[in-house]
Amino acid sequence: MKVPLVEIAHARSGDKGDTANVGVIALDPRWYEALQKYVTRERVAEHFRGMIEGSVERFELPNLNALNFLLHRALDGGGTLSLKTDAQGKVFSTALLRLVIDVPDAEARRLNLPGAS
Amino acid sequence: MKSLVRVAAGQGFWGDDLDAPRRQVEGGPIDYLMLDYLAEVTMSILQKQKERDPTLGYARDFVGAIESILPALLERGVKVVANAGGVNPRACAEAVRSVAAKRGAKDKLRIGVVTGDDLLARLDDLIAHGHSLSNMETGEPLSSVRSRVLSANAYIGSEPIVEALSRGANIVITGRSTDTALTMAPLRYEFGWSSEAWDQLAAGIVAGHIIECGAQCSGGNCLYDWRSIPDLANVGYPLVEGRPDGSFVVTKHPNTGGRVSIPTVTEQLVYEMGDPHSYITPDVIADFSTINLSDDGKDRVLVSGIKGRPPTDKLKVSVAYRAGFKAIGTLVYSWPDALDKAQLADRILRERLDRMGLRFEKILTEFVGANATHGPLAGDHHDAPEVQLRFGVRGNDKVAVERFTREIAPLVLNGPPTVTGFAGGRPKVEEIVAYWPALIDKTVVKTKVDII
Numbered sequence: 113m114k115v116p117l118v119e120i121a122h123a124r125s126g127d128k129g130d131t132a133n134v135g136v137i138a139l140d141p142r143w144y145e146a147l148q149k150y151v152t153r154e155r156v157a158e159h160f161r162g163m164i165e166g167s168v169e170r171f172e173l174p175n176l177n178a179l180n181f182l183l184h185r186a187l188d189g190g191g192t193l194s195l196k197t198d199a200q201g202k203v204f205s206t207a208l209l210r211l212v213i214d215v216p217d218a219e220a221r222r223l224n225l226p227g228a229s
Numbered sequence: 230m231k232s233l234v235r236v237a238a239g240q241g242f243w244g245d246d247l248d249a250p251r252r253q254v255e256g257g258p259i260d261y262l263m264l265d266y267l268a269e270v271t272m273s274i275l276q277k278q279k280e281r282d283p284t285l286g287y288a289r290d291f292v293g294a295i296e297s298i299l300p301a302l303l304e305r306g307v308k309v310v311a312n313a314g315g316v317n318p319r320a321c322a323e324a325v326r327s328v329a330a331k332r333g334a335k336d337k338l339r340i341g342v343v344t345g346d347d348l349l350a351r352l353d354d355l356i357a358h359g360h361s362l363s364n365m366e367t368g369e370p371l372s373s374v375r376s377r378v379l380s381a382n383a384y385i386g387s388e389p390i391v392e393a394l395s396r397g398a399n400i401v402i403t404g405r406s407t408d409t410a411l412t413m414a415p416l417r418y419e420f421g422w423s424s425e426a427w428d429q430l431a432a433g434i435v436a437g438h439i440i441e442c443g444a445q446c447s448g449g450n451c452l453y454d455w456r457s458i459p460d461l462a463n464v465g466y467p468l469v470e471g472r473p474d475g476s477f478v479v480t481k482h483p484n485t486g487g488r489v490s491i492p493t494v495t496e497q498l499v500y501e502m503g504d505p506h507s508y509i510t511p512d513v514i515a516d517f518s519t520i521n522l523s524d525d526g527k528d529r530v531l532v533s534g535i536k537g538r539p540p541t542d543k544l545k546v547s548v549a550y551r552a553g554f555k556a557i558g559t560l561v562y563s564w565p566d567a568l569d570k571a572q573l574a575d576r577i578l579r580e581r582l583d584r585m586g587l588r589f590e591k592i593l594t595e596f597v598g599a600n601a602t603h604g605p606l607a608g609d610h611h612d613a614p615e616v617q618l619r620f621g622v623r624g625n626d627k628v629a630v631e632r633f634t635r636e637i638a639p640l641v642l643n644g645p646p647t648v649t650g651f652a653g654g655r656p657k658v659e660e661i662v663a664y665w666p667a668l669i670d671k672t673v674v675k676t677k678v679d680i681i
Contacts, residue, residue: 122453122492126501129666135499137492139453163604171505172608173518176495180502188593191664192270193552195593195621197601205452207603 116212119226121147123205130179130190132164132201134208137178142223148214156181159211181208230271230473231260234419236436237468238399240264241443243288245270249443249466250294252579254301256449256482258467261415261636262298263432265441267406270313272405273662276349276380277313292324295400299329303337303397309391310411314402316349316380318342321402322681333488343395343403345676346362348381348546348669355673356464358467362546371667377414378552379662382426383544383669384630386511388424389676390414396680405547407510409437416471424512431515431537439479439532440467440499446497448487448527448658453496460486465528476533478525489528511544513537543668552663553590554630558637559597561650567616568599570645574618577644581636582622583609589633624659630658 120143124185125134125170136151138144157168173180187201189196196206220228237259239250253262266288271292301307314321322340329335348355352375356362362371362381371378384403391414393401403411413433416422422429438448447467448458453645465485470478478560481489498517502508505517514537521534562570574592582592595601597617610616622633634656641648646675 120494124450124452124640128501128503129664131366133499133502135496135502137453137495137499158554159606163606173499173505174522175518176498176522178495178499180304180499180505186419188591189663192661193555193663195555195591195623197595197597199618203256203602210603210606228638 113217113220113229114213115146115215115220115225115227118209119153122208123209125201125203125205126176127190127201130185130187132186132204134181134183134204135178135182136208137176139158141177143225144146144174146213146215146223146225147179148172150215152177155211155213156208159208177214230420231419232473234261234416234471234647235259235468236261236263236415236471238263238265238443238466239441240266241441241445242266242268243290247290247293249369249509251297253466253468253482254307254571256465257483257554259307262307262309263411263440264291264309265411266311266313266315267315267405267408268546269664270549270662272316272380272382274546275317275455276549279316283318285526286319287315287324288313291321291443292328292665295325296328296332297335299332300584300611302387303334305643309400310415311401312403312408314342314404316347316382316404318344318402318404320528321368322518323469325400325402331529335523338400339398339400340681341396341401341402341680342679343389343393343406343556343676345506345674346379346385346405349378350381352378352381354661355581355669360669362548362669365469365666366614371548371665374665379551381546383546383674385544385594385674385676386410387414387417389678391418392525392678392681395416396678398680399466404577407442410512412440412469413512414438420473421473427513427537427539428535429475432477432535432681433471434510434513434515435520435532436471436533437478438508439494440469442497442500443467444487445500446494447481447489447492449498451493453492462486467591475535476531478529479528489530491522491530494530496521496664509541511538511540542671544674545673546667546669548665548667549662550665552661553622553623553625554627554658555623555629555661556634556656556658557619558634558656559620560618560637560640560648560652561615562618562645563615563647563649564613568611569595571616571618573645574640575620578620578636578640582633583673587629587632589622591623593621595619640657
């Protein structure tokens with residue numbers, strides 16, 4: 113089934129120079145497994161294609177039920193150089209939450225994901 | 230030794246709520262008030278102010294903050310640690326002293342002034358001695374922008390703050406200390422943590438990271454269940470109750486708005502996070518993958534289990550340098566076909582700038598209401614009620630940037646229809662002061678503490 117990330121996670125984003133970071137946190141600890149498995153580095157790089165110029169890094173934080181993504185060359189130079197409205201990457205958080213992941217039905221039921229019956 | 234030390238955050242950046250420091254001091258028991266004023270670009274703004282007037286160059290809001298909390302400071306023994314000194318900690322201390330003198334309290338203050346982070350006067354010497362101060366992102370040596378450098382400061386750690394406290398300071402003013410050291414240092418001082426108590430030092434750093442952005446960990450800017458967060462008009466700023474073993478509780482004063490919960494704290498933990506296994510500071514490297522959060526009652530989160538390891542032999546340096554000019558102009562187009570109209574205006578503007586032979590390093594167009602923040606992910610917005618054209622240019626040629634600013638208004642009469650929102654006048658040309666992150670050998674930076 114298709115699972116919109118916004119229904120199973122919350123997020124906050126920020127900047128370090130020209131890099132935006134997005135921390136994605138499972139709304140229910142059980143759902144971290146779905147994040148860990150399906151919100152891959154490749155999937156996120158594909159999601160942001162055209163919006164960022166650099167690579168994507170991913171870190172796992174099972175203790176916080178969270179993943180951290182670094183989106184490199186995402187902010188038109190960052191800080192004061194940037195001409196972007198979101199020069200500090202503050203709302204890359206919800207841009208990532210627009211991602212829709214594919215989870216096998218049986219697994220969605222096992223994890224009790226929203227919409228799974 | 231105390232078994233519990235309360236450190237409260239009263240300022241998350243220069244420009245934060247002016248009344249928060251007073252509310253933190255008066256709202257309940259605290260031992261320390263921690264005020265973080267410095268963001269990456271703040272030092273350069275302060276450096277410009279100091280160039281105009283050598284008695285300036287610090288966060289002036291701090292002086293007002295001290296004035297507002299002076300009675301509590303003196304009566305209840307609350308101590309203050311702040312990086313309000315900017316590029317002129319000594320002048321900041323003098324300003325605090327004179328405001329205390331006005332209130333007849335000059336003799337009761339012992340102000341610890343931490344200096345040594347400012348490398349500006351030493352730059353040429355450092356470069357000559359082989360410290361390239363290369364940009365951590367691009368690898369370029371600092372010499373390539375040397376003539377345009379405005380400020381250069383090493384991020385310093387907890388040592389000099391601990392020294393100032395141990396010499397009896399009740400107000401400690403630093404320049405570019407790390408945000409997190411402002412919280413960790415009082416805990417380290419009170420609990421006597423050694424310079425190799427890696428786990429405790431790391432815990433102090435995590436405590437600092439959680440509260441350094443003020444209310445951003447206590448309900449502010451919180452996405453999780455945001456509609457249910459109560460009374461943000463009266464949001465409680467956070468405080469940590471630290472314990473000798475390094476564990477701590479994040480909470481806020483009673484009868485305040487906002488919320489402290491596992492989700493609000495987790496959102497702040499991941500904010501501006503790099504590699505979570507290596508949160509590098511001058512004192513210790515903290516491992517955020519070891520943090521354990523648990524519910525400790527209403528508006529209380531217990532943080533424990535944090536592991537740390539020895540730091541590197543480098544300090545981070547923040548250099549600010551002049552990097553050209555920019556200007557951003559906006560116009561608002563209304564329904565119907567608001568986005569199409571704004572897109573046509575964008576094409577016209579680009580053609581006119583091109584015909585005038587104006588060259589920029591970068592032109593960026595955004596359509597606010599359609600794609601400014603989420604780009605192509607935002608979907609189709611051709612039926613939007615209004616769209617703001619936001620057109621920015623950047624380059625080294627100030628004349629070209631200035632010429633651009635005169636090309637927005639004509640579009641109102643000679644471009645696409647149903648346009649408004651130009652009352653703000655011509656866009657302002659801004660000089661860009663950019664941030665250059667670098668590393669330097671720790672041994673080169675010598676901090677100094679004076680008590681005045």
